[in-house]
Amino acid sequence: MKKTVLLAACAALIATPVLADTAAELNIAQNHAGMAAKAADLKTTQMHLHHAVNCLVGPAGKGFDATAGNPCGKAGAGAIPDATDAAVKAKLQSIADAAEPGLSTTDLAAAQKAAQSTADAIGAAK
Secondary structure, three states, rough: HHHHHHHHHHHHHHOOOOOOOOOHHHHHHHHHHHHHHOOOOOOHHHHHHHHHHHHHHOOOOOOOOHHHHHOOOOOOHHHHHOOOOHHHHHHHHHHEEEEOOOOOOHHHHHHHHHHHHHHHHHHHHO
């Protein structure tokens, strides 16, 4: 009987989904975009900017790159999928889309500028 209860409790823990915390996802995304804007080299700038994008779009979203890392993995499925308002989702998607040139450029200053714009836009969207 004890084993059955213990197994049921373990199964419930495993099946429990991560609770969505859109505010936390936005804070983490903004922090990483800010770190990207201040990074000293292109690789670090783009890594942190991609962290911000990953926090916005989530693992199933357009532009997500698992190899870049997902600092929001325990906060939810991404700020866009976790948002409940269609207008907020659209605004956050436009922010993620606008960050893309910073991820593909070979110019450090351009990447930092895109990162700062991303941080500012996330802050305004909160």
